[in-house]
Amino acid sequence: MDHAVKQPENVNLPLLTYVGFTFLGYFIIGLSLSVLPIFISKSLGFSLVIAGLVISLQYVATFFLRAYSGKIIDGKGSKPAVLSSMLGFSLTGIFLILAYYFKFSPLISLGFLIITRLLTGCGEGMIGASPINWAIMALGEKHTAKIISYNGVACYGALAIGASLGVVIEHQFGLYGIGILSILVGIVGFLFAKTKTNYTNSHTQDSQSFWKVLGKVSPFGICLALGGIGFASISTFITLYYNYFHWNNGALCLTVFGGLFVAGRLVFSNVINNYGGIRVAIACLLVETIGLLIISFANNSEMALFGAGVTGLGFSLIFPALGVVAIKSVSPSSQGSALAGYGLFIDLSLGIAGPLIGGVADIWGMKYIFPFSALMVLTGLGVAYLLKRKSNF
Known part of the structure; x- marks a missing residue:
């Protein structure tokens, strides 16, 4: 379906249903953001340099997934990219749980955390522009500024809430609790995305690299x-x-x-x-x-x-x-x-x-x-x- 659809006059509520995917994705990112450096350095005994390198792997993966996600969005629509991101975020929870249970073996646990950070970066790379493009196609280009603005609020708000909640959950349940919540939130996002209509661009003949x-x-x-x-x-x-x-x-x-x-x-x-x-x-x-x-x-x-x-x-x-x-x-x-x-x-x-x-x-x-x-x-x-x-x- 192309983007020539009937656009609602009041876009605020429909807009929230799209930037909500950004909120869910960055909420999962925020959950482990504050606790992983401490877990790597205190629980596993690695240096802060190692902790920093492991955390930064997310941004490396995100960097390389940006181009691929853009290609998916332009060719197949935003829905496949959002679905992939939510699956990736759910997988991060599984590897967080494995890292928690293998903390008696620091190297194995660190290996699972490396996989977690790479999957997190892949999820972020796929979710980055997807909800924005999805909302633009559904609601109209004239709302682009508002869509990008609201998406940013969802992103930074989710990071702040997730980071604060992650500290509380880790204190009570360890990485196991964060892993379980990450899996559940990712599944909720995936199921919700499945219910929404995908929009693809009908003008693909002039697409550029x-x-x-x-x-x-x-x-x-x-x-x-x-x-x-x-x-x-x-x-x-x-x-x-x-x-x-x-x-x-x-x-x-x-x-x-x-x-x-x-x-x-x-x-x-x-x-x-x-x-x-x-x-x-x-x-x-x-x-x-x-x-x-x-x-x-x-x-x-x-x-x-x-x-x-x-x-x-x-x-x-x-x-x-x-x-x-x-x-x-x-x-x-x-x-x-x-x-x-x-x-x-x-x-x-x-x-x-x-x-x-x-x-x-x-x-x-x-x-x-x-x-x-x-x-x-x-x-x-x-x-x-x-x-x-x-x-x-």
């Missing part, structure tokens, strides 16, 4: 990656930054950042349609830069908290704003590949931000990490401005 599509969306992806440095600096280093200055309640910064991020997505998603993606991205990158500079020059925890909120508000619409323009830069038959390729850049950004910003802290000191992050985001602002000058956006 993933790598050609990647080249077209890369300018927007570069802006996204630079903007993601600010997000990564707060999510990874704000508590250490507070500790460096002997301030209290560093974790509150994450709450304020996340709260204003979600608020920005929900309240201002329509401005993208009204003012255009590039203009909104420029404004957001400017606000994010200001927020990071406020943190850089803050002489107390309250000012840093305010800066974190401003940064969260600025970052909130960068992904959907640039994503709308990235999708329009390719033919309709390649939109799945466009979103998959565009999403690669946030994976890349979050993957390199930790070592990069950590290196800045090691070489120049902790107080320089947010000025550096502000400079990176400001560079993204410059790239976005050049795109606006050179293109008719």
Whole structure:
């Protein structure tokens, strides 16, 4: 079936049924996110370097699955990709249980965890752009900005809820409990996806290779990656930054950042349609830069908290704003590949931000990490401005 279907006037409720798959997938990802490093280092006795490498395998698998998922979405529709992701997430639960039962043999347990991380990455790679494309085909391209915005809220909200709940479950039941819940949630997502209508693109004759599509969306992806440095600096280093200055309640910064991020997505998603993606991205990158500079020059925890909120508000619409323009830069038959390729850049950004910003802290000191992050985001602002000058956006 092609995407020429009757589209509902009120899309909010139908939209939730699609981004719900994103929520389920990232909820499963979040469940083990906070507990696996501790399990690998404390229970199995491996170094933090090994723990970090095992965790990072997820992002490697995600990176390589993006291209494949884009091809599946463009050729067969989003439903097969979502079904595959939910099966993959359920399998992660099985291998988590095996890792738990073989913890008496650290190497075997670690081997099962490696499989778990690879399957998690495959599941994330398949779910990344699938619900967005599914919703666009079902609800119409005019709702693209809102769809991407709501999908992001589902993603980050699910990670936060899953990570918090995972700590509680692991404390009570160990990895066994997380494994069981992962299996059940994956099955629920699979069965729900089976009930929904699949939509395939009827204009496949002009489809392009993933790598050609990647080249077209890369300018927007570069802006996204630079903007993601600010997000990564707060999510990874704000508590250490507070500790460096002997301030209290560093974790509150994450709450304020996340709260204003979600608020920005929900309240201002329509401005993208009204003012255009590039203009909104420029404004957001400017606000994010200001927020990071406020943190850089803050002489107390309250000012840093305010800066974190401003940064969260600025970052909130960068992904959907640039994503709308990235999708329009390719033919309709390649939109799945466009979103998959565009999403690669946030994976890349979050993957390199930790070592990069950590290196800045090691070489120049902790107080320089947010000025550096502000400079990176400001560079993204410059790239976005050049795109606006050179293109008719």
